[in-house]
Amino acid sequence: MQEIQKINTLGIIGVGLIGGSFALALKKAGLVENVIGYGRDQQSIQQAKDLGIIDTIVTIEEMGKIADVIMIATPVKAFLSVAEVLAPVLNDKAIVCDVGSTKAEVIQWAKIAFKEKIVQFIPSHPIAGSHSSGPVAAFATLFHERNVIITPLAENKSEDVAWMQALWEACGANVQLLDQAKDHDDIFAAVSHFPHFLAASYMSFMESDAVRRQALHMGGTGFRDFTRIAAGSPEMWRDIFLSNQEAMLAQMNAFEKEFHRIRTLLENKDADQIYQWLSTAAQARRAWTTIPTDKEK
Numbered sequence: 001m002q003e004i005q006k007i008n009t010l011g012i013i014g015v016g017l018i019g020g021s022f023a024l025a026l027k028k029a030g031l032v033e034n035v036i037g038y039g040r041d042q043q044s045i046q047q048a049k050d051l052g053i054i055d056t057i058v059t060i061e062e063m064g065k066i067a068d069v070i071m072i073a074t075p076v077k078a079f080l081s082v083a084e085v086l087a088p089v090l091n092d093k094a095i096v097c098d099v100g101s102t103k104a105e106v107i108q109w110a111k112i113a114f115k116e117k118i119v120q121f122i123p124s125h126p127i128a129g130s131h132s133s134g135p136v137a138a139f140a141t142l143f144h145e146r147n148v149i150i151t152p153l154a155e156n157k158s159e160d161v162a163w164m165q166a167l168w169e170a171c172g173a174n175v176q177l178l179d180q181a182k183d184h185d186d187i188f189a190a191v192s193h194f195p196h197f198l199a200a201s202y203m204s205f206m207e208s209d210a211v212r213r214q215a216l217h218m219g220g221t222g223f224r225d226f227t228r229i230a231a232g233s234p235e236m237w238r239d240i241f242l243s244n245q246e247a248m249l250a251q252m253n254a255f256e257k258e259f260h261r262i263r264t265l266l267e268n269k270d271a272d273q274i275y276q277w278l279s280t281a282a283q284a285r286r287a288w289t290t291i292p293t294d295k296e297k
């Protein structure tokens, strides 16, 4: 196997679950000498340093001058303001990536902020995460056996994309390249953003009424598994929904029809069709093997 080029200085903007885990994974792989970090919140960035995720706290200006790889790992709606500070101070040798859950808007903003330096920006999205956030939630094996989607830009140099891919692979990830940001956003509206909408809607629905709230205490493993993701960061998910509004609304419209169809089956006590519907769903879920099942803790 070809040796992966080491990073002298890795810069992370927004050292939370994803940025922190990337830094820890590359440290563990022995691929980074020095990690510098910038964060919005002083207490949180200090915590990242105390936990050994980053070695030094810096400003974006300092990072832009010295880092050779920079990851922007903030919630997606913070991307533009961060990129606008980074772009003018970004050294020519650096490559920059993001980890945002949406791609079309991020790429549009990257082009506005980085201008001719857009060649240095490689859009990325790890399909790995958790409902926990902040540097305390970060761990080195988060990306093991998980997909990472890179949506390279026409302007990118192929050797930079290859290096980015190799870095993710060194974190244990399987990298897939997707040409179109819109395809990415449609896909992840369906398999990530809309499921989150369902879990969050369900939890707020349960919480909104005293009798249902009382029933929550009786929930078991099915309830736990169905609702886990609803505990995720409201800031992160607000930004994702707003950033992928069009694709989310398309999912909602389609689901409204399905909701209606199933409701009618139940109103009509149509046992055969209800069985058919549940059977199709069960087969689809049993056949889903995209990621391995987490080992029992």
Ligand SMILES: NC(=O)c1ccc[n+]([C@@H]2O[C@H](COP(=O)([O-])OP(=O)(O)OC[C@H]3O[C@@H](n4cnc5c(N)ncnc54)[C@H](O)[C@@H]3O)[C@@H](O)[C@H]2O)c1
Residues within 6 Å of the ligand: 013, 014, 015, 016, 017, 018, 019, 038, 039, 040, 041, 044, 073, 074, 075, 076, 078, 082, 099, 100, 101, 102, 125, 126, 127, 128, 129, 130, 131, 132, 133, 134, 135, 233, 236, 240
């Ligand atoms: N959590 C997941 O499951 C997951 C998975 C894949 C991708 N993502 C994406 O990764 C990004 C980060 O998510 P996360 O789970 O690590 O969130 P997080 O809350 O754990 O970390 C985000 C960090 O960014 C910092 N931050 C926020 N605004 C900032 C700003 N303007 N300048 C500098 N720092 C700022 C926060 O203080 C925090 O430390 C988001 O864009 C999210 O969509 C998340």
Ligand SMILES: O=C(O)C(=O)C[C@]1(C(=O)O)C=C[C@@H](O)C=C1
Residues within 6 Å of the ligand: 100, 101, 126, 127, 128, 129, 130, 131, 191, 192, 193, 229, 232
């Ligand atoms: O495991 C979780 O809690 C997640 O929500 C992770 C998850 C997902 O939907 O799979 C969430 C958002 C991302 O952009 C990528 C991964």
